[in-house]
Amino acid sequence: MPREEDGASADALTDFGYERVPRGVKKERVREGFDSVAPRYDLMNDVMSLGLHRLWKRFAIAHSGLRAGQRALDVAAGSGDLSIGLARRVGATGQVIVTDINARMLAAGRDRLLDAGIAGNVAYVQADAEALPFAANSFHRIIMVDAFHHLLDQSTAAQELWRTLKPGGIIVIEEPDIRTFIVKLVALAEKVILMRSRFLSPTRIVKMFSQQESRTQVVREGFNAWIVIEKSSEAV
Numbered sequence: 001m002p003r004e005e006d007g008a009s010a011d012a013l014t015d016f017g018y019e020r021v022p023r024g025v026k027k028e029r030v031r032e033g034f035d036s037v038a039p040r041y042d043l044m045n046d047v048m049s050l051g052l053h054r055l056w057k058r059f060a061i062a063h064s065g066l067r068a069g070q071r072a073l074d075v076a077a078g079s080g081d082l083s084i085g086l087a088r089r090v091g092a093t094g095q096v097i098v099t100d101i102n103a104r105m106l107a108a109g110r111d112r113l114l115d116a117g118i119a120g121n122v123a124y125v126q127a128d129a130e131a132l133p134f135a136a137n138s139f140h141r142i143i144m145v146d147a148f149h150h151l152l153d154q155s156t157a158a159q160e161l162w163r164t165l166k167p168g169g170i171i172v173i174e175e176p177d178i179r180t181f182i183v184k185l186v187a188l189a190e191k192v193i194l195m196r197s198r199f200l201s202p203t204r205i206v207k208m209f210s211q212q213e214s215r216t217q218v219v220r221e222g223f224n225a226w227i228v229i230e231k232s233s234e235a236v
């Protein structure tokens with residue numbers, strides 16, 4: 001499933017926190033990285049964001065303009081919090097594909113959606129955002145919340161989001177804004193505890209899509225940013 005960065009072998013050394021490790025090892029660590037937090041991820045998220053992450057996820061859905069009957073992809077869905085909102089929005093005639101690289105997070109998400117009474121219009125796929133196992137032009141909306149900074153090869157992931165988005169579709173990437181003091185502190189803390197994260201400014205994320213036939217918009221609120229990328233309906 002994982003695809004190595006252009007030309008880089010799995011043995012080439014790369015940064016992981018303060019360590020230099022082979023790329024293959026790094027990918028494995030990213031995949032396993034959320035194993036230990038999966039059972040208490042929701043609680044952690046509530047505590048660290050003071051519950052605000054729920055509101056931010058509602059913003060992400062609102063910025064996507066997702067409608068009933070559409071097909072949506074939740075990339076790096078974690079414990080499925082956003083997926084619940086997406087599934088309710090698309091309704092019985094739409095579909096949400098819930099994905100994460102980490103099997104335990106994905107299982108936590110499936111349990112959570114079942115507990116919320118959501119089934120039938122959702123499917124679960126363990127998938128790496130850098131090598132999505134979906135055909136081109138598959139989704140009306142693609143949403144990725146609080147995960148872009150966890151990716152190993154962010155530009156490959158951006159290409160994958162673009163490839164799998166239908167013409168006329170919309171991608172929403174929600175990220176903590178690294179230009180704010182609090183996010184700089186979080187980035188430092190994550191480095192210290194050897195969580196490999198790479199926070200990019202919204203402008204740099206937008207640039208990853210600027211070669212494409214797209215219209216982009218950045219919405220900032222507090223220390224978060226929503227990067228909204230619309231694929232032209234003429235795009236091939």
Ligand SMILES: C[S@@+](CC[C@H](N)C(=O)[O-])C[C@H]1O[C@@H](n2cnc3c(N)ncnc32)[C@H](O)[C@@H]1O
Binds near residue numbers: 045076078079100
């Ligand atoms: C901070 S959590 C965010 C989860 C969820 N989107 C939310 O906002 O509640 C980051 C998630 O990204 C996933 N992840 C990290 N690297 C990934 C990759 N390359 N492909 C897919 N998922 C990835 C992790 O397993 C984890 O579940």
